[in-house]
Amino acid sequence: MIGVQPTVPPSDVARLRRSTAVRLTWLAVGLAVLALLFVLSVAFGTRVVSISDVFSALGGDTSGIAEAAVVKRIPRTVLALLVGAALALSGTTMQAVTRNPLADPGILGVSSGAALAVVAGIAFFGMSDPHAYIWVAIGGAALAAAFVYTVGSLGRDGATPLKLALAGAAISATFSSLVSAILLPRVDVLTTFRFWQIGGVGGATWERISLIIPFLVVGAAICFFSARGMNMLALGDDLAAGLGENVLRARLISAAGAVLLCGVATAIAGPIGFVGLVVPHLCRLLVGTDLRWLLPFSAITGAALLVAADVVGRVVARPQEIEVGIITAFIGAPFFIWIVRRQRVREL
């Protein structure tokens, strides 16, 4: 029935080699686009700044108003870059671990878990140290992820995309209600929280960035080192185990990386949805499903996407700003719908 071909025809080998070249090209393109967006982000905003001003500010000259604006925007751009990369990596990993094309930190309720943890921390434990926020957010994210995955994978078929999405939506709604319940009588906390909740990178400072970098590095490293394991997981648990992979361990470690990245990103910038969902799909179209290529490319694309969203948010509603979380929801949701329509129903 299954004919086994003894040798790989030479044309296939050539095709494989060519696709490596293609992937490298896309990677280079991605980096170039990112660099361009970086410059654009620093140049545009409530006040447009010329390119020469940008370079002079980068060079260290901070005397003029334009240069001062640039100096303010650089940390913001860097933060958007880091958060975008983190969310994209987190989403890619989640989709690989759950074998679910619709996995995303927002949809799976992980962001709302982080939010609840932060709110509870502020309201009940009087937390005010940003460092503490991060740890608490990661804890909340991990709890939510564990919960959603457990609930979603009970029953005959295991963790189907639909069950996970519903579990995530239900748990999100749950946690949101709890957040409302905690916040409503505490008007002072409500106001500060309200803005965090929308998801934005305004108010970025080098101090905050330096705070999250260790977490991001650790999370990213975990994801990158799990790449081979996740490639095996994609074949299905049975096959992966048959090929010698410790399925449970691979899954736990990868998930830990994903949750860490998501928790940190949410802690610093609020819950930003859809980046983790849409970026992996786009990148898969360009560089294929091998996670050793997909992960770095996703990181670059995610960074680019968030920087672009931030630029759009600053430019579209001048002089006001639209937070980046709103932009990603508006761009992301139609993409999500498109993805769902593309999938054959049986796969869902």
Add this chain to the structure above:
Amino acid sequence: MTHAHSLAAEDITLAYGDRIVVEGLDLAIAPGKITVIVGANGCGKSTLLRALARLIPPQKGRVMLDGASLQHQPSKEIARTLGLLPQRPVAPEGIAVADLVGRGRHPHQRMLARWSPRDYEAVADALAATGIADLADRSVDELSGGQQQRVWIAMALAQETDILLLDEPTTFLDVAHQIEVLDLLTDLNRDRGTTIVMVLHDLNLAARYADELVAVRDGSVHAIGGPDEVITEVLVKEVFGLDSRVIGDPLTGKPLVLPSGRHHVL
């Protein structure tokens, strides 16, 4: 008693979107007989059955029930004459057997009406005919595959239609239950004169139970006739792409298809 109703497809073309599955097909179903439709995967046999059941409107041509086009008759009236057992029916969660079988009376009931004595009779008869009377109060979810299939057949029976269409009624059953279901359908045909049209996967079961066989290939009728005429080595090769020997079944006297292959053939 049932009246003989005629069901026929006239020059129909069936398509899913742009993909044409059946083109220019003519088929007259012999009333009062058991007709079995066979064919390879994807040849259009299920699509054809669903068109006969009025689930898919033909792009071209018409399906006629008693000389009138199916599309022009009210749904409920057709449902009193034509019943369907689809391939993967869905049982509402937690429903009792008697209630599910009772759903088959829907075409005979008016909007707000309670169950009439006739409804109760029909359900009781259906339960008795399928041998599941003692399961009447059980929840359908708890039953085995074979029992559940009998419940669906009972529902179709309670509908009291003269024509019954079944889409692969035996595919998910083990061998004993397959024979049981097909024998039950034969009883129905012999005792009540119900016209039965079914799609079967298994060529040998089809040869055994069919009065009339319809072999479908690439969306058109390749051959139609009694089992002896249709089941030949040439046809099996043409329709299924399979080399075979056809002998007489020592148990039933009908044609028996023995597939050839690359291994184990003497």
Add this chain to the structure above:
Amino acid sequence: MSTETLIAGRRARVRRRSLLTGGLAVAVLVAFLTSLMVGNTFYGLDKVIRVILGETVPGASFTVGDLRLPRASLGLVTGLCFGVAGVTFQTMLRNPLASPDIIGISSGASAAAVIGLIVFSLSETAVSLLALLAALLTAGAIYLLANRRGFAGTRLILIGIGVAAMLDSLVSYVLSRAASWDLQMAMQWLTGSLNGATWSGVMPVAIACVVLVPVLLLHERHLGVLRMGDDSAASLGVRVQRTRIVLIVGAVALLAFATAASGPIAFVAFMAGPIAARIVGPGASLTLPSGLIGALLVLVADLVGQFAFDNRYPVGVITGVLGAPYLVYLLIRSNRTGSSI
């Protein structure tokens, strides 16, 4: 099994269901009257009834007649609407977790209401109508988007979740731009509340109930057959597309009117159907029991929200917080029994 046994068995089942439904109606009545009696000042049952009958009772007439009665009535009718709408969707999509507040229709109504209130400062009636329009448009859009080569409940639910996320972010954005005095009113649109209920707010919902609930009850038998799958339903003579559209439009309209009056009261639409099924028995006619459970939930939750804690919480927070564990339990239970999800 003889016909007599069959008849007896079925009659017993039907009688039991009717009794339980009647019991639910009594429970709702009790909750309603309790809402009128309890408060900062307690008014006895006799006074309350006299106010309802139209007498002027000194002291009670204002508190009970002008404050509590509209509030309790609003709770009653919105609960009814949410319950009926929720169970209709869940039954149609053959999925207990496919509730209109999860699949984005409430979000559409809320978004329209928030924009109407904060951006355009419209009147109450105008906001209601806007919410209705938005809910219908949202439902239509989701239905069309999901309807690719045939209707698939799974796809619809997922698309609904996506649309909900998008619309929720819109609501958040508009709220973030709100001046602080708008904020309190706007919070209602995030959580659902019966505060400031007026007769002019209750009327549209009550009328919607009176008109639409009977329509849905009439189609209940069709709905029961639809649950067996489109093919089976069609072969039993149900006009599948037409029935589906009537049911969807009816349910969405109920939901929109209710949401426009009270905001999206969390989880009521979600919980009412499954709770009704557990009480009255599965596979039964759930529309009326679900409506009654919905009303009961809203009335009781509002009582709890007003009097059980030091702070006054809007009803949506209570149903959200109390409903959450039940919801998760439902998820776990339906996942474990491997039922169709």
